[in-house]
Amino acid sequence: MIQFVFPLFGRFHPILVHLPIGILLFGIILVFLSRKGQNTHLASIRLAFLFGGMAGVLSSVSGFLQYRYEGFTWDSVQFHFFLGLATTATAFWLYYELGKKEDFPSFFKAKSAALVALLMFTGHLGGNITHGETYLIEPLPAGMQQLLGYETGENTGPKLPAEGWEELAYYEHVVQPILNQNCKSCHNAKNHKGELDLSSYEALLQGGEDGSILSGGDAEASALFARLVLPKEDEDHMPPKDKRQLQKEEIELIRAWIALGGKTESKLGEADISVETLEPFMEKTEAPFYPSAEVPPLADETLKKLKTDGFFAETVDKESAWLMVSCVNYGQFADADWTKLKPASDQIAYLDLSGTQVTDQILDSIQSLPNLTVLKLNETDISGEKLSALQSNPNLKNLYLNKTQVSLPQLKALQNHPNLAKVFVFDTPASADESGGVFSFLLEKGNYRLPPLPTDTIVY
Amino acid sequence: MKNLEKLLSELQVQKLQTQTRRHFLRDCVSKVGGLALAPLLFGCEIGKDGQAKTGLNLSERDLNPLAPLPPPFAGKAKSIIYLHMAGAPSQLELFDFKPELAKLHDQDCPESLLEGRKFAFIRGVPKMLGPQATFSQHGQSGAWVSDYLPHFSKVVDEVAFLKAMHTDQFNHGPAQLFMQTGSPRLGRPSLGSWVTYGLGTVNQNLPGFVVLTSGGKTPDAGKSVWGSGFLPSVYQGVQCRSKGDPVLYLEDPSGMSRDLKKNVISAINQANQEDFESIGDPEILARINQFEMAYRMQIEVPEVMNINDEPEYIHQLYGTQPGEESFANNCLLARKLVEKGVRVVQLYDWGWDTHGTDKDGSIDMGLRNKCRQIDRPMSALLLDLKQRGLLEDTLVVWGGEFGRTPMQENREGKVQGFKGRDHHTDAFTMWVAGGGVRKGASYGITDDFGFSGVDERTSVHDLHATLLHLMGFDHEKFTYDFQGRPFRLTDVEGELIRKIIA
Missing domain, CATH: 3.80.10.10 (Ribonuclease Inhibitor)
Structure with missing residues (x-):
């Protein structure tokens, strides 16, 4: 078969998953609308579970293909995948249970409720993969986030002191923060697009699907730098053109770090960079114009x-x-x-x-x-x-x-x-x-x- | 009583006319829930002080819309003088030095520059036009300034250049509106109106926002460039006459004493006040305020708008000619107004549209003459503000509404009789100076032809965001509710140009 068909079908997964959700929910709603001894909806419910199950098969297959072709790790998708299969199987089982009977099987509402739970949980895990695990947490107020045990710190890029920056570790204080802010959302341990993980130095050294991305001492030969300076229209340009782009100072800092050897031991002061390049990241300790003393406001x-x-x-x-x-x-x-x-x-x-x-x-x-x-x-x-x-x-x-x-x-x-x-x-x-x-x-x-x-x- | 009911029902109708889909949707969400909750949470509003509220919740600001307000955070600048060169000066003859362009002079414009582009007048393939001025570097900052501006080249260390400004409008009217109101279409408040709305005015005897024009014409976009849009009209710019009496009828007519005038005005205002209390239309307040302002202006305006009493060396510095309409006079007036606590002074100078269709519109002759008219005054303005310490908290902004093409204009496909350039949106130069601006900075780099910005490009919204920031506003939070949604000067865009902020 033509090669593109599988990856293309895989990419339909985000659309296809909504079919079983909608169809099965519709069936389940009809189950709960039916009173005891009243089975006018029975035929419709059977149909809904049949089609829902079939849509579940399509979703599972497309989901598996997306996993294969889009650079997701098995660790991150496995539960979602198995729960998807379980949901599909349950839908078919309920369809089978209904058979050609004239009335609802025993405990049918409870079984339907279990299917809803499966459906929701599968969907939630899927959402976590595409939107990130903190997607539903982020809009919450900081206090509530902490209550739920999440860190509220953001990836804000490098933060340098105005003095003493020369002694800071280049990688830890500059390079990794830049990667965290600009790259990590797609290149991390769970979601590694292009088989690349940029969440730590060790992972960075592993490189991506095209091999090593860092060749110490030669920035131009390192994809880590070279892709940043490709024209924005080039499809190999990173970050993708609709994402936040690196500031030119950030690009310069990556270049200088690779030129210095691309090691974790290097100090910021050893690099061939001007203070102006670092200035945007320095915390300004500008003294306020008016006195810092506190006085009560005038009545x-x-x-x-x-x-x-x-x-x-x-x-x-x-x-x-x-x-x-x-x-x-x-x-x-x-x-x-x-x-x-x-x-x-x-x-x-x-x-x-x-x-x-x-x-x-x-x-x-x-x-x-x-x-x-x-x-x-x-x-x-x-x-x-x-x-x-x-x-x-x-x-x-x-x-x-x-x-x-x-x-x-x-x-x-x-x-x-x-x-x-x-x-x-x-x-x-x-x-x-x-x-x-x-x-x-x-x-x-x-x-x-x-x-x-x-x-x-x-x-x- | 019948009349009042009539008025009230008219008010009701007017209110309904301004209701939009957005109001409806918003009310659907908030009011239905609110209906149920309100009695539980707040008890009954009516009867608290014995009578039902009229629905008018008036603050002190409503009764005196120009009363001063503190800014959200302490901005470095307290006032703005904006020098708008209407018609758009050529950046390629003044600030953006392009030696490479000179080498291409009179050659066909490369296809790559024309592809997918639209110009106001250029058709087909135009010739490139090399810089017509001689450039050199000036001051400690080494800023490039041409020999068209010999005086200005001595004060370059005071200013910060924005050399890769861009806009998206290539016709004067829309571009001027965009530059002044943040939108190329009519109906938005101007920068000056926003600032006056946000800060009020310091001197209660002068308007908060004054407009002066020179060059023989007002801007193509009309008075909307200093209009208040959907803000109450009391915040619009007050245009003073550039020649003769700055404000007409300032002197009391014969037989009318000042006391009598005061009586008349207070009677009218009392009637208007009653009207307002029953109708609640803020435009009535604007009217009352205008009457009061007009009365108070009689005290201060004759003195502040009179440049004759300035010492001779000041006249020499600016090159003023009392009695004439000139940019120089307006610059001097701008200094005097800011000194007296006016928030925003907007100067428009017309005559910068150098297409090369005639001698006055040529970039090697007409443009030199125009530069001569502004070079000394604007340099003098910076120096005069500096020596008085006013530059500490006054922003000075200079620029046109767009730039000019590196190509020679070929209107109707014909070679023009004079050297000229067409309107250009992709790259042009502006400068800012004063309160909170980094002195001697240059931000933005254009390509070898000066056609497009290649680095540090700045949009009109970015400029507005930065100006508001320097005045003490977060441009994303400074909003006004209109037609059911909050509006901003920068709409949904604008990033601070941090590198020109000191």
Whole structure:
């Protein structure tokens, strides 16, 4: 017979299995609908068990062919297969029992119920093979999954520390996690497509149906790498084009590992890879912009009060307690109005008093904001005399003094502030001061110019 | 009373008209079960405070739709200035340097590029057109910029380039809609509307979303590119006039004092408020807010929209010409507006559609002239924002709605009188700068002709996802319920472009 027929028929298994399920269930429903002594459905039930049994034969045969041609291991399919045969046999037995009798045999409902159980369990095992054993578990909440004894960790690929990665085992910390995330769902101990198992180094060394996939030191000759870089349209390209594709950094890491010899002992630091290649997998330990201290959120009434007083007042995000306060619509704000802000002293992390009537005195009040991170005093009468007061705001990072009277020497008062990173002094005596000086923070003086160019006036 | 009943029944009819299959299906699932459960779980809603609820559950936000809201997470950026070059500038003359393309100049386009492709105007086999500009690398980042943008080449270290952007629309209108609303069809809210809806406005005397146009025309897609779609119309962009008074009738007419005006407006608003309480149509609230906003704008707008008081060196920096309609003036206004707490400023500059059908539309002459108009202003904008510290939390976005072909356009199969390029969807360059953007980054690589992206391609949805992220939104969770399902700016797509995020 033509060679393709068997594998093709095997691939019809996922469709054919629904026939016995449907037909037999229909028969069984009729069994349960029939009252004692009432046998109007008897002929239909016999027919259903006959056809159900025949459909069971088709399913079993196609299932066996699929096992033979599609790279499933016997271990993973055996129970499903035998239960399928048992279901088929039971269907025929019940058909035989009904015979040509005028009434139901004894315990027939119980026997039918047993058939339902067989049918369901067989179907479930089949589903486990195609969809994975955790298919029905995954949608459950994490807590319920743990209750059922499942691990909830996901295959998320490599996770590397920003420092000390050089000493990590290349295979264990990089290669295997990449394989787990991208390959293992089809190439594992149970379901090994192409007779390949990528769930461990030992299994990887076994190779697949075309032999070894790893030739240490030569990435191009190793199918493990070569198939990744085939054009996506090529049928040998891996992963299949409708699956998640590897990032180019992941491919590069596989290449470098094979080039290094393809061994488990190699350290990540020995490989010829750039830090940029590893960067996407490094856990960012970026310090949050606002202080990490915890303060209780401002009471709703207090926040409302600030708003009715004329401030713009909002938390920096929905979860945070840190408060942003601005006087953008409150130009009359003056030193004496500070009392209105007092209830929020602990929460204010961003304060914009630009364009208000405040004077140097306000810096004394601002001192009392322990968590202040951004302070804007643009276009105010700040003379710069009391800037040293800001040394008492340990969390201050960005300070805006544009269009004030601040001078360069006065800024020395902020020298060696623990967190101050940027100070903006555009359009002040300080920005016009050319004398320079080294500061512990970035000083933005501005005064940018774009000198005229001869081409500016040419019109074609 | 009779009138009220009439109105209520009309409201009922209108409500039913907006019911869709999706509502029905959803209600079938949730309401039937809910009917049985509700009394058990919650007791009876009616009678709690002595009277039946009208069904209107109004929050503070409903009564003041532009009230500020905190973002879901602390975004790096608080406002956006979006510079849209309507008509689509040629990436091949500005940022995407393709020396290989020069070698193919005037040769027939390889079949492989044309196979299965559709172009807006190119028919048959066009000739290749080499880059018409001279390129060199600039700044610490070594970014390639052509001699068309000599000023911009000095600020490249501030920006992150997206060099393999792609879209799926090759006509201006749909492509502009796609770029601004995430959908090539009408009816979706623009990026600016989404942001204003999500964050409200900081300055209560100014609109949250302002639009300014230059270049003599508004975008082909019309005002829908800054429309609010299915969001309440209060979130749409407010277009200010680019010449003369930015907003008409800001000054009190003679004989009308400000107090009298206030009385009139509060009377109208009171009537509208009553109307709203009985009908519950949010558009009435939008109306009330517009009246109030118009009144408040009289305080702030004359000052913020007046560039005459800016010092001379600022005018020189931007190259502004007060009184004229120009991109430079709009850039300066954008800075002033953002400085005063406006969330989104959208600038449209028209005149980038360089097909080569005439001199103004040629890529060696007309395009140079257009570049001259934006080069200094946009570079000045970046520098001015930087020196004021505004670039820390302001996003600046630059780009067209698509790119241009590496081939010379051959409209109607004829050779054009001038050098020009057709619309191209597969590869084009955009840049972003400011709040939370990685400075000096370049993401995306195109093939040797600049025809397609070969690596790190980014879609319009990816860009939107990234912009929303920088503003403090998860684009997958930022939704608005309409016609029975939640809608997103990025629809069902969009991935963060992490490599341009600092």
